[in-house]
Amino acid sequence: MDAACSTQLIDGDGTFNVSGVDNFIKEVKLEECGLSYAVVSIMGPQSSGKSTLLNHLFGTNFREMDAFRGRSQTTKGIWIARCAGIEPCTVVMDLEGTDGRERGEDDTAFEKQSALFALAVSDIVLINMWCHDIGREQAANKPLLKTVFQVMMRLFSPRKTTLMFVIRDKTRTPLENLEPVLREDIQKIWDAVPKPQAHKETPLSDFFNVEVIALNSYEEKEELFKEQVANLRQRFFHSVAPGGLAGDRRGVVPANAFAFSAKQMWQVIKDNKDLDLPAHKVMVATVRCEEIANEKFAGFIANENWRELEEAVQSGPVSGFGKKLSSILQSCLSEYDTEATYFEEGVRSSKRQQLQEKLLQLVQPTFQDLLGHLRSGALENFKDAFEKALNAGEGFSSSADVCAQSCVSKFDKGCEEAVIEQANWDTCKTREKLQRDIEAHISSVRTAKLSELTTLYESKLNAALSGPVEALLDGANDETWPAIRNLLKREGELAVYGLSDALSGFDMDDETRNKMLTDLESYARGVVETKAKEEAGRALMRMKDRFTTIFSHDSDSMPRIWSGKEDIRAITKMARSASLKLLSVMAVIRLEDELDNIEKTLTLALVNSTSNSATSKSISTIDSLASSTWEQVAPEKTLITPVQCKSLWRQFKNETEYTVTQAISAQEANRRNNNWLPPPWAILALVVLGFNEFMTLLRNPLWLGVLFVGYLVSKALWVQLNISGEFQHGALPGLLSLSTKFLPTVMNLLKKLAEEGQAPSTNTNQSSMNSSASAQSDVTTNGESSSSSSSGSSPAKSVPIDTSS
Numbered sequence: 149m150d151a152a153c154s155t156q157l158i159d160g161d162g163t164f165n166v167s168g169v170d171n172f173i174k175e176v177k178l179e180e181c182g183l184s185y186a187v188v189s190i191m192g193p194q195s196s197g198k199s200t201l202l203n204h205l206f207g208t209n210f211r212e213m214d215a216f217r218g219r220s221q222t223t224k225g226i227w228i229a230r231c232a233g234i235e236p237c238t239v240v241m242d243l244e245g246t247d248g249r250e251r252g253e254d255d256t257a258f259e260k261q262s263a264l265f266a267l268a269v270s271d272i273v274l275i276n277m278w279c280h281d282i283g284r285e286q287a288a289n290k291p292l293l294k295t296v297f298q299v300m301m302r303l304f305s306p307r308k309t310t311l312m313f314v315i316r317d318k319t320r321t322p323l324e325n326l327e328p329v330l331r332e333d334i335q336k337i338w339d340a341v342p343k344p345q346a347h348k349e350t351p352l353s354d355f356f357n358v359e360v361i362a363l364n365s366y367e368e369k370e371e372l373f374k375e376q377v378a379n380l381r382q383r384f385f386h387s388v389a390p391g392g393l394a395g396d397r398r399g400v401v402p403a404n405a406f407a408f409s410a411k412q413m414w415q416v417i418k419d420n421k422d423l424d425l426p427a428h429k430v431m432v433a434t435v436r437c438e439e440i441a442n443e444k445f446a447g448f449i450a451n452e453n454w455r456e457l458e459e460a461v462q463s464g465p466v467s468g469f470g471k472k473l474s475s476i477l478q479s480c481l482s483e484y485d486t487e488a489t490y491f492e493e494g495v496r497s498s499k500r501q502q503l504q505e506k507l508l509q510l511v512q513p514t515f516q517d518l519l520g521h522l523r524s525g526a527l528e529n530f531k532d533a534f535e536k537a538l539n540a541g542e543g544f545s546s547s548a549d550v551c552a553q554s555c556v557s558k559f560d561k562g563c564e565e566a567v568i569e570q571a572n573w574d575t576c577k578t579r580e581k582l583q584r585d586i587e588a589h590i591s592s593v594r595t596a597k598l599s600e601l602t603t604l605y606e607s608k609l610n611a612a613l614s615g616p617v618e619a620l621l622d623g624a625n626d627e628t629w630p631a632i633r634n635l636l637k638r639e640g641e642l643a644v645y646g647l648s649d650a651l652s653g654f655d656m657d658d659e660t661r662n663k664m665l666t667d668l669e670s671y672a673r674g675v676v677e678t679k680a681k682e683e684a685g686r687a688l689m690r691m692k693d694r695f696t697t698i699f700s701h702d703s704d705s706m707p708r709i710w711s712g713k714e715d716i717r718a719i720t721k722m723a724r725s726a727s728l729k730l731l732s733v734m735a736v737i738r739l740e741d742e743l744d745n746i747e748k749t750l751t752l753a754l755v756n757s758t759s760n761s762a763t764s765k766s767i768s769t770i771d772s773l774a775s776s777t778w779e780q781v782a783p784e785k786t787l788i789t790p791v792q793c794k795s796l797w798r799q800f801k802n803e804t805e806y807t808v809t810q811a812i813s814a815q816e817a818n819r820r821n822n823n824w825l826p827p828p829w830a831i832l833a834l835v836v837l838g839f840n841e842f843m844t845l846l847r848n849p850l851w852l853g854v855l856f857v858g859y860l861v862s863k864a865l866w867v868q869l870n871i872s873g874e875f876q877h878g879a880l881p882g883l884l885s886l887s888t889k890f891l892p893t894v895m896n897l898l899k900k901l902a903e904e905g906q907a908p909s910t911n912t913n914q915s916s917m918n919s920s921a922s923a924q925s926d927v928t929t930n931g932e933s934s935s936s937s938s939s940g941s942s943p944a945k946s947v948p949i950d951t952s953s
Contacts, residue, residue, distance in 0.1 A: 154210050154229035157241065157410070158265075162225075162258065164414050169228070169407045176230045176237065181403040183490040184236040186387045186394055189266040191296075192276030194245030197316060199223055200366060201276065202242055204377045206384075207232030210242045226262055234384050237403075241266065246291070261417050263295050268413050271394035272310045272387065279315045279362065282330050293334060297341040308398050310357040318362040327360045334358065357396070399429050402490035405436040433491035437499035440487045445506055448480045454511075461514050465521045465562065473515075474569040477507055481570070508571050515568065519578045522562040527585050530555035534593065544597065545655030548590045556582065594654065601650050602664065605643045606671050612639040613675045621683040622690065624733035632676060633739060640672040677737055684734045684787035691727040691800050698723040699807060710815040720808050721755075727800060728755055731793060736778060737785040744780055749773070749790075754797045861897070868893045 155172040156165055173179060188206075190198045199210035208229040223244050231238040243266055246259045266273055275296070296311075313330060315323070338352045352358070361380060366373045387393040401409040409432040448454060454476050460466045484503055488496045530551050537547035559582055563575040616635055620628050644665050651661055683690070699719055702708055710716075732747035753773050773790040777783055788796065845851045869889055875882035 154208060154227045154242070156225060157228040158226040158262075158414060160224035160244070160258075162261070162414075162418055164411050166407075166411060169410070172228060173407050176239075178230075178237060178239070178406060179404040181237045183400050183402060184388065185403050185406075186236065186238045186272065186384075187241065187270045187406075188231070188238060188272045188274065188384070189241040189243060189270040190274040190276055191243045191263060191266060192245060192274075192314075193278075196245065196276045196278065197366060198245065198274075198276045199242055201274070201314065201316075201363075201377070202229075202240055204366075204374060205381055206234065206238070206240050208240060208242075226265070231384070234381070235386065236388060238384060238387065239406075241270065246295070260295055260298070261414075264417050265410075265414055267296065267309055268417075269410055270309065271397045271400075272312060272384075275311060275313050277313060277315060279318050279321075279326070282315065282326055282333070293337045294341065297338055308357065308396050309355070310359060310393050310397075312359040312361065312393070315360065315362040317365040317368075323360070323362045326362065330360055331358065357393075359393070400490070401429065401432055402436070402488075404487065405432050405491070408432060408435060430492055430495055433495035434499070437488045437491055437496055438502075440484055441499050441503035441506075444480050444484045445503060445510075447483075448476070448507060449510070451476060451480075458514050461518050461521070465518060465525060468565060469515075469518055470565055470567045470569070473511060477504075477511070477568065477570050480507065504570055508568070511568070512571075512573070515566065515571075515573065516578075518566050519563065519575060522559055522566070523578055523582045523585070526555045526559040526562075526582055527589070529558065530586055531589060534589075538593075538597075543653035544594065545653065552583075552586050552590070555586065598651075598654070598664070601647060602668065605647045605668055608646075609639060609643050609668070609672045610675055612643075613672065614679050617676055617679045618683060621680065621734060624690075624730040628733050629738035630741075633741065636672060636676055636739065640669050643672060644668055673739060676739065680734070680737050681787055687731060687734050687788060688796050688800060688803075690734070691730055691796070692803060694730050695723045695727045695800070695804050696807065698726050699804075699811070708811075710811050710818055712815050712819040714815065716808065716811050716815065724801075724804075725751075725755060728797070731788070731796065735786070735788045735793060736781050737787060742780070744778065746778055746781070749778075750793060750797075754794070864897060865890075865893060868897070 155168045157169060158164055178185065190202055192198050199212045202208050202210050203212065206229075208231065210227055210229065211223065223242050225244055227242045229240055229242075231240055243262050244258070273296075275293075313334075315326060315330075318326075335352060343350070363376050363380075364372045383393055387395075388397065389395055409429075412431065453472070457466065457469065457472055457476070461469065466472075481500065481504060484500060488499065533551040533554065534547060537551060538544065556579070559579065563579070567573070567575075613635065617632055620631050620635075647668055648661075648665060651664065700708055708714065708719075728750055729747065732750050735746050735750075736744065738744075750773075773794045776789045776791060778786060778790060845855070869886055871882070871886065874885045
């Protein structure tokens with residue numbers, strides 16, 4: 149589009165041409181002008197040559213009336229065009245003529261609306277009037293002036309508009325004579341127009357700058373007309389500069405809001421509402437600044453540098469984050485300032501503040517993410533440094549303080565680099581959270597380390613006390629509890645000293661320190677008490693083991709052989725006394741050096757109570773066991789109550805009775821095995837009654853030989869049958885066993901004798917004697933083998949046969 153090409157702004161029906169105006173502004177690049185532009189409009193009677201004047205004055209191409217077709221309406225509505233070749237950019241509006249027959253005498257609404265619109269929008273208003281109308285009461289220009297002044301009253305704070313009266317078809321009357329008359333008429337019209345109370349005394353000059361010029365007739369003196377127009381054109385150059393035609397204008401709307409402002413003004417005027425120009429200016433500034441702010445906000449969101457920075461922060465800390473983001477924000481705000489610089493300052497600043505707040509709200513989550521990365525990174529660095537310091541053997545408190553201070557300093561440095569110039573964000577909360585996290589980690593590590601130390605020394609105490617206490621209680625005697633007390637004191641002091649030395653690196657108050665040491669001492673005591681309770685639960689087993697050990701072994705710890713010489717009663721009493729000693733030791737916990745009479749009470753009640761000489765004191769002692777507590781012993785120190793001791797002793801006696809009985813039986817059996825002679829009275833009876841038979845044997849030696857042979861045979865059978873071994877298990881089992889072995893043994897013995905008799909008799913008497921001895925030896929050996937194979941009893945003792953007789 150040519151710069152001078154015209155566009156209809158408002159059609160004859162009062163419709164605002166939004167798309168046409170937008171295209172016009174883009175084509176003439178009006179948005180780039182800021183406040184350096186001017187708006188000129190022209191009004192006047194229909195067919196008064198307005199369009200012709202504009203076309204010659206500004207180089208526009210508004211449609212002109214064709215004089216050969218008659219005088220009729222040419223311009224309908226309001227048209228707009230850019231003045232060609234005039235700086236700054238000047239926009240001219242051609243208004244529909246007044247007093248036209250097309251609209252009729254009564255349809256003056258559009259005239260008033262267009263006049264008010266021109267006054268509200270324009271910096272310079274050209275009023276086209278005929279020269280012959282000056283000084284006439286009913287001239288065509290008077291209704292127009294009344295309209296202008298009336299609508300001016302509807303502007304709450306009107307602009308300082310320049311009214312340039314263009315007198316057309318000037319006559320010979322000089323302009324110097326015409327101008328005073330015109331000004332007088334204008335003043336009369338101004339005085340006659342009804343005004344609001346606030347403007348009753350307001351002079352015309354507060355609202356308008358009045359200029360008067362005169363032009364010759366275009367049709368009669370075209371060249372002179374063009375010359376005068378060219379001179380007038382020069383006055384429109386730099387018209388908005390100080391001293392120009394519109395140098396003192398007020399309430400200028402920035403060029404990039406002209407279309408929106410004009411549309412809103414026309415809508416208000418069309419709705420027949422009062423046009424509050426200051427409010428309108430604020431409204432226009434508000435809308436346009438908000439649009440600009442939204443554009444810049446959207447541009448910031450789409451900014452590649454911001455997107456890259458946002459994505460980078462998601463992965464971790466970004467070096468120079470604050471400077472980079474501040475630069476992007478400042479660039480966005482600067483662009484806003486450039487485009488909104490000509491709008492009302494209060495609105496512009498308010499919208500800028502809103503834009504800045506929106507931008508900061510947009511970037512704040514990223515900023516917080518960055519602080520989170522810095523905090524977590526600082527916390528991890530602290531954990532690593534703290535762990536290394538502890539592993540290197542440095543003190544806990546000193547390591548914690550140094551590492552914490554170092555990590556917080558690094559965090560503060562990172563926050564300084566992350567600070568955004570446009571925001572006054574406080575990082576103290578994140579810093580405080582970091583400090584809380586560090587303190588929490590220190591506390592957790594302290595708790596863990598103290599727990600490890602406590603566990604370490606408790607395990608040492610457990611190892612140092614459990615085994616020895618168990619061994620001491622197993623060998624319970626008068627020195628058991630003193631030894632346990634000494635052991636507890638020694639190991640407890642060692643553990644407390646070690647823990648106290650280990651705690652020197654921890655910065656803790658004396659109360660906590662003393663409590664830990666006291667707890668460790670209590671734990672040591674608890675280990676002993678727990679082990680004592682465990683051993684007390686096995687008291688019966690320990691008593692039986694001790695009884696068995698003492699009862700079944702002699703003083704040299706050799707197994708006892710019940711040969712019949714031992715005093716089983718004394719041994720049993722000694723073994724039971726030792727078991728009772730163990731019971732008395734395990735009955736209570738004696739970690740304090742306090743005396744008690746438990747052993748005496750148990751001895752009197754359980755060991756001596758069976759004595760036939762028991763006194764009434766013993767009876768009262770027995771009754772004392774019918775209690776759940778011991779005298780002079782606290783209940784919490786009691787491991788085995790008197791009632792339980794009595795029950796345990798009864799069970800102990802029942803379970804050891806069999807051992808004693810077995811010993812007695814073994815002793816009696818051994819006596820029987822070792823004593824085969826008849827009683828003395830039987831021997832005396834044999835001597836008295838068998839005296840005659842004995843004398844008979846002495847008189848007849850042959851009977852001695854028979855008796856000797858019988859003795860040998862009997863001795864051989866005794867050995868072969870192992871008679872003493874068979875009868876060790878009782879008389880009846882021995883008889884049954886001998887009955888099954890007797891006949892095979894006799895047959896084996898006869899067989900041996902027969903084999904010996906068949907051998908040739910070539911030896912001397914000495915040889916015969918040797919053979920007899922050898923045969924006897926074979927018979928003895930074979931008899932032992934046979935006896936061994938036929939009997940599952942204990943091995944038989946080999947009894948040598950006396951051959952010397």
